[in-house]
Amino acid sequence: MQGRNAFFCGTEDYIASEELQNSINVAVALGRPLLIKGEPGTGKTMLARSIADGLEKELLIWNIKSTTKAKDGLYIYDTVQRLYDSQFGDHDVSDISHYIKMGKFGDAFLSEKQVVLLIDEIDKADIEFPNDLLWELDIMTFDIPETGETVRAKHRPIVIITSNAEKELPDAFLRRCIFHYIAFPDAAMMARIVRVHHPDLQQKLLEEAMAAFYWIRSIGGLQKKPSTSELLDWVQALVVGGISPEKIAKELPFLGVLIKKDQDFNAVLQRLQHPETPKRSSGPGILRNW
Amino acid sequence: MFINFFYLLKAHGVPVSITEWMMLMDALGRGMALSSLSAFYHLARAVLVKSETFYDRYDLAFAGYFKGVETPLELTEKVLQWLEKALPPRLISLAERKQFENWDLEELKRQLEERLREQQGEHHGGGKWIGTGGTAPFGHSGYHPAGVRIGGESVNKSAVKVAAERNFRTFRTDETIGVRQFELALRRLRQLSSKVEGPKEELDLDETIQETADKGGLLHLAWERSRKNTVKVVLIMDSGGSMVPHMRICSRLFTALHRSSHFKDLRFFYFHNCIYQHIYLNSACRIDSALRTEDFLRTLGPDYKAIFLGDASMAPSELIMPGGSIDWYYNNDEPGITWLRRIASHFSHAVWLNPIPAAYWDRTEGTYTINMIREVFPMFELTVEGLEKAVKKLQVRK
Numbered sequence: 163m164q165g166r167n168a169f170f171c172g173t174e175d176y177i178a179s180e181e182l183q184n185s186i187n188v189a190v191a192l193g194r195p196l197l198i199k200g201e202p203g204t205g206k207t208m209l210a211r212s213i214a215d216g217l218e219k220e221l222l223i224w225n226i227k228s229t230t231k232a233k234d235g236l237y238i239y240d241t242v243q244r245l246y247d248s249q250f251g252d253h254d255v256s257d258i259s260h261y262i263k264m265g266k267f268g269d270a271f272l273s274e275k276q277v278v279l280l281i282d283e284i285d286k287a288d289i290e291f292p293n294d295l296l297w298e299l300d301i302m303t304f305d306i307p308e309t310g311e312t313v314r315a316k317h318r319p320i321v322i323i324t325s326n327a328e329k330e331l332p333d334a335f336l337r338r339c340i341f342h343y344i345a346f347p348d349a350a351m352m353a354r355i356v357r358v359h360h361p362d363l364q365q366k367l368l369e370e371a372m373a374a375f376y377w378i379r380s381i382g383g384l385q386k387k388p389s390t391s392e393l394l395d396w397v398q399a400l401v402v403g404g405i406s407p408e409k410i411a412k413e414l415p416f417l418g419v420l421i422k423k424d425q426d427f428n429a430v431l432q433r434l435q436h437p438e439t440p441k442r443s444s445g446p447g448i449l450r451n452w
Numbered sequence: 453m454f455i456n457f458f459y460l461l462k463a464h465g466v467p468v469s470i471t472e473w474m475m476l477m478d479a480l481g482r483g484m485a486l487s488s489l490s491a492f493y494h495l496a497r498a499v500l501v502k503s504e505t506f507y508d509r510y511d512l513a514f515a516g517y518f519k520g521v522e523t524p525l526e527l528t529e530k531v532l533q534w535l536e537k538a539l540p541p542r543l544i545s546l547a548e549r550k551q552f553e554n555w556d557l558e559e560l561k562r563q564l565e566e567r568l569r570e571q572q573g574e575h576h577g578g579g580k581w582i583g584t585g586g587t588a589p590f591g592h593s594g595y596h597p598a599g600v601r602i603g604g605e606s607v608n609k610s611a612v613k614v615a616a617e618r619n620f621r622t623f624r625t626d627e628t629i630g631v632r633q634f635e636l637a638l639r640r641l642r643q644l645s646s647k648v649e650g651p652k653e654e655l656d657l658d659e660t661i662q663e664t665a666d667k668g669g670l671l672h673l674a675w676e677r678s679r680k681n682t683v684k685v686v687l688i689m690d691s692g693g694s695m696v697p698h699m700r701i702c703s704r705l706f707t708a709l710h711r712s713s714h715f716k717d718l719r720f721f722y723f724h725n726c727i728y729q730h731i732y733l734n735s736a737c738r739i740d741s742a743l744r745t746e747d748f749l750r751t752l753g754p755d756y757k758a759i760f761l762g763d764a765s766m767a768p769s770e771l772i773m774p775g776g777s778i779d780w781y782y783n784n785d786e787p788g789i790t791w792l793r794r795i796a797s798h799f800s801h802a803v804w805l806n807p808i809p810a811a812y813w814d815r816t817e818g819t820y821t822i823n824m825i826r827e828v829f830p831m832f833e834l835t836v837e838g839l840e841k842a843v844k845k846l847q848v849r850k
Contacts, residue, residue, distance in 0.1 A: 184491065185498040188484055192475060199504060241657065245664060245671045336502035337471045343504040 176205065176212035177354050185342035186213060192340065195281075195299055195321035197331075200344030203389030206324040209344075210280035213322060220277045222319075224266035226286045232294030235267040235281075236304045236313075258308050267298060268313055276317035285325045292335035299338060347390060349376060359394050360401065370410040371397050377411075378420060381433055388420040396420050457496075457517045464513040466506045475499050489518065634708030637839040641683055641715075641757065641846060654678045684717040685709065686752055690762030691735040692725040692778070694818075698807035701834055702761060705805070709759075719752065725766045725778050726788035727795065739782075745791060749798045757846045758795070758802035761834070764825040765808070765818020771825075789824060796828045803842040804829035810838070 170178075170186045178186070189196035198206045214221035224235055244261045247253040254260070264272065270279040284292060298304050302315035323339065325331065347355060349372060356368060375396070379387045388396075399416040409415060414434060421427045461468050476499045479485070485492040493514060501510045652675040659674035687709055689695075695702065709718060721743075722732040730742040769776040771788045784791075796802055804825060806813070810833040813822050825831065830845050832838040 181494050184494050188479055188495060188498055191482060191484065192479060194475070197502070242655075242673075245660075248669065249671055331502075333467070333469075333502075337469050339502065340498045341502045342498055343507065 170213055170216045173212045173216045175358055176208055177351065177358060178209070178212065179345075179347070179351065182209075182342055182344065185340055189340040190217075190320055193318050194338060194340050195323050197323045197325060197336070197339040197341045198344060199325050199341070201346060201389055202326065203391035204344040204346065205390065206344060207280070207282055210278060210282075210322040210324075213320065214278040217278070217320070219320070220273065220275065221280060222266050222270050222273075222277050223280045223282060225282050226284050226291075228286055228288070230287045230291065232291055232298075233265075235265040235295070236298065237265055237268050237306055238263045239306075239308050259311075262306060262309060264313075267295075267304070270319040271302065271304075271313050271315040273319075274316065277319050279319040279321050281321065281323045283326060284323050285331065290332075293332050296334060296338065352390065352393070355390060356394065356397055360397055363397065363401065364407065366407040367400065367405075367410070368397075370407040371400060374410050374414060375420070378414075378430055381429060384421075384426045384429065386421075386423055386426060392420050392422075454517075457513070460513045460517050461500065461510065464509040464516075466501060466509050466513065468500045472500050634705050634836065634839060635711055637836055637843055638708055638712045639714065640840070641685070641712075641843045652677050681714045682716050683714075684753075684756045685715050685759065686719045686721065686756045687759045687761060688721045688723065688727070688731070689735070689760075690725060690764075691722045691732075691737055692762075692766075694725075694763050694765055695807070698763065698834075701807050705761065705834060705839070717756075719756070721748065723762075725762075726770050727791050728777055728782070728784035728786070728788055729791070745795070749795065752799075754798055754800045756799060758799040759842070759846075760802065760804040760829060762804070762806065763808050763818060764804065764806055764822045764831070765816060766821050768820050768824075771821050789828070792825065792828050801846045801848075802829055803845050804831040805834045805838065805842060806831055807834040809833050809835070 170190070171183055186196060188194075198209060200206055210223070211221055213219075239258070240261045240263060244255050244258070248255045266279065270277050299321065302318055303312055305312050352375075353368065353372060356363065356372070360368075371393070375388065375393050378384075396416060396419045399419050400410065403416060405415050414420075414430070417427065417430065421430055458468060458473055476496055479495055479499060480492075485495050496514075497507070497510055501507060654676050656674040656676040659676070660672065663672040663674055664670065687706070689702065689706070706720075712718070722735050722737055724732075724737040727745060729745050730739065731745050731748045732738070733741045733743060766778065767776075770778055771792075774785055774787055775783050776787060777784045806822070808816060808818070808822075813819065813826075813831075816822070822831070830842075832842040832845070
């Protein structure tokens with residue numbers, strides 16, 4: 163794959179694991195959509211922007227809502243407008259193409275340069291939604307029956323699709339995708355990610371915050387473990403609050419930023435107050451290798 | 453090339469298709485695996501596996517194909533369960549290390565087999581049994597220079613080792629997991645309404661054009677009703693003593709149902725071990741908050757989808773004898789099984805969810821009653837996979 167002009171290897175503000183980079187490059191090379199899943203807060207949506215920046219391409223974002231129809235992404239034929247216009251006779255309504263507006267897919271197809279098209283949270287839409295896009299994703303053309311036109315992609319867009327697994331996606335759709343699951347970052351990776359967002363952070367504060375963070379994640383039976391974005395917010399809160407690093411492990415200030423559920427909150431506090439279960443692994447640890 | 457790997461994946465239950473396999477061949481043809489096994493591991497996974505729930509099976513198949521690492525599945529699953537509640541890692545001094553210096557692999561393997569045969573449950577700390585944070589040679593986060601690590605952390609890097617690590621074990625759908633997964637399974641339980649009731653709020657294009665044309669071109673917008681979910685659900689839960697160990701998982705199902713806002717109606721009822729002539733409105737199961745089962749059946753139409761939740765384990769007498777109820781102050785004229793049959797015939801869709809894993813249904817104390825109840829209700833285990841199957845069952849008439 164070396165030597166290709168489109169070769170993604172992360173950007174300054176987004177750290178992608180090697181696995182993820184490989185998946186992206188495979189998808190780009192094979193011209194297949196890349197389906198991204200992962201725990202909430204692992205930066206799925208951020209990824210598309212990073213790919214666009216990394217490959218120096220324009221990014222088009224198609225946000226999916228529960229009411230979104232596949233056709234909306236291709237084009238919209240504004241019949242009501244045309245009918246209203248016909249009432250007053252001050253517009254030329256005989257030319258239907260005036261009332262055809264391209265959706266994000268249409269825009270991506272018609273773009274003069276290759277673009278990155280992000281279909282964000284595809285699982286929000288109706289169960290049938292992905293199936294309605296199979297042809298367009300495969301062949302990269304669609305018809306507009308109203309005008310008899312066929313829209314053909316000038317350059318095959320790089321399609322990134324994110325999903326929170328709220329709905330199962332149809333098999334036929336999955337078969338056409340390259341799939342990547344963003345696993346939870348390990349400590350070394352996490353340290354790099356935090357550094358990217360908070361470059362001036364004190365080393366001591368980072369170490370303490372990370373240790374506390376992984377300690378909380380290691381507590382058994384939490385309903386919702388804190389994720390990357392919550393750690394970033396927490397570090398932000400610690401910095402703004404001017405908390406000294408020594409206090410972090412002892413008091414877990416601003417715990418509410420990390421833990422969102424009452425039950426979990428109590429569980430963490432309980433563990434904090436009963437130090438017979440040693441709180442942090444100070445020795446052979448996950449935290450020594452960055 | 454590697455065609456046996458394809459069949460091995462299928463044998464492990466990973467749904468791979470020819471399309472995807474051809475895609476992989478295409479990618480290999482372009483040299484994307486960089487002639488390295490770990491690059492191949494990631495490439496093949498990205499192309500062939502479309503859900504993290506199959507990562508674990510993929511790992512098993514990969515490890516099996518590329519190294520012949522043998523994993524007796526049931527055994528490791530069980531041991532891994534013991535290891536889930538881990539103690540923190542243990543530090544060890546040089547002096548303590550001395551005593552572990554002599555070891556030999558064959559001896560270790562033999563001991564592990566022996567322990568597996570003898571050990572009955574979880575264990576943490578200590579020096580003999582398989583567990584966490586201890587000094588026995590088996591388990592994880594413990595210390596033994598020649599230990600056999602089972603699960604837990606590790607720093608392996610080679611692909612086969614990564615595969616053998618089975619990092620994605622927790623994503624398997626046959627595990628019993630959180631509320632959210634249950635919610636997702638329940639979402640499939642839906643049935644769209646016909647267009648006869650509800651407000652008209654969707655634009656009816658054809659009608660609009662027709663009416664506008666009828667009015668000589670003066671625009672007239674016509675509206676129609678949108679389709680809504682009409683599924684009505686009733687959850688009937690066992691709140692007896694034998695359900696206490698399963699409370700956590702049951703409460704997850706309960707929460708998931710509660711959060712599912714897409715049902716037209718959702719009702720909860722309770723019973724103690726078995727249902728007789730009364731059914732209860734809360735989990736205390738006291739007669740002052742009871743409803744006559746007859747009335748219950750009259751008020752809830754047969755179109756409610758009934759989900760029973762219980763371990764179905766009780767003394768046979770509770771099920772088959774008049775007066776057999778577990779509560780001494782309660783006298784039932786008809787045996788429980790008669791009531792269950794009556795209820796089953798009332799609802800056109802009913803399933804029984806059992807928190808006891810299906811694998812044990814023929815082996816636990818309650819086998820006799822479980823099997824009797826299975827003849828009345830289709831029974832599924834309370835896991836994500838089980839719930840999905842149950843939901844499918846609820847979609848079709850029995």
